[in-house]
Amino acid sequence: MMSTRISRIPAAPPQVEPLRAEPITDAELVRRALEGDRWAEGAIYRRYAPLVANLAGRLLARHADAMDVLQDVFVGALGELGALRDPNALRPWLLRRTVRQVHRVFRRRRLRRVLGLDRGEIDLPLDALADPSASPETHAELARIARVLATLSDRQRIAWVLHRVEGETLPAVADACGVSLATVKREIAAAQLTLEAHARRSR
Numbered sequence: 001m002m003s004t005r006i007s008r009i010p011a012a013p014p015q016v017e018p019l020r021a022e023p024i025t026d027a028e029l030v031r032r033a034l035e036g037d038r039w040a041e042g043a044i045y046r047r048y049a050p051l052v053a054n055l056a057g058r059l060l061a062r063h064a065d066a067m068d069v070l071q072d073v074f075v076g077a078l079g080e081l082g083a084l085r086d087p088n089a090l091r092p093w094l095l096r097r098t099v100r101q102v103h104r105v106f107r108r109r110r111l112r113r114v115l116g117l118d119r120g121e122i123d124l125p126l127d128a129l130a131d132p133s134a135s136p137e138t139h140a141e142l143a144r145i146a147r148v149l150a151t152l153s154d155r156q157r158i159a160w161v162l163h164r165v166e167g168e169t170l171p172a173v174a175d176a177c178g179v180s181l182a183t184v185k186r187e188i189a190a191a192q193l194t195l196e197a198h199a200r201r202s203r
Contacts, residue, residue, distance in 0.1 A: 027087035
């Protein structure tokens with residue numbers, strides 16, 4: 001499993017919860033937010049903003065786009081909490097919304113490229129998002145992986161990053177991507193074959 005902690009996307013403010021024996025559950029935060037508790041809304045953001053920002057940053061490789069996704073996900077989610085049927089499923093619900101927003105950015109980029117308006121400026125490559133203590137070899141490997149990921153389909157790239165970088169289980173990836181488990185397995189396997197073939201050619 002690869003660990004590539006984002007360092008250039010600002011972390012969410014530290015979470016300050018009332019003193020209690022156990023952390024507040026997602027379900028309780030959702031219930032309180034639906035009752036108009038602004039602190040609970042902020043707590044949801046602080047708890048899950050790093051997850052959304054890291055995933056968007058790794059997939060989109062552009063700080064501005066990742067921040068747009070972060071804002072769109074939480075503005076939409078906090079305005080539609082009532083649509084969340086299972087308050088305990090807040091995390092997977094936010095992952096699904098993040099993947100949908102990333103797909104929208106990919107589609108917008110394709111349109112801009114057709115119109116000659118996308119300059120393709122990358123300011124969050126995978127190697128730049130690695131832990132600062134990572135070795136030069138790790139940075140070089142991440143740069144190679146980033147180049148190959150850019151050649152994959154959107155679905156393959158998202159599924160592979162969710163599973164191999166973010167560490168999500170296959171069922172969680174299938175849920176986030178809105179596809180069957182069999183489909184997500186095929187997408188990840190195809191991405192892995194492409195990465196391995198490229199690695200062999202690079203030796």
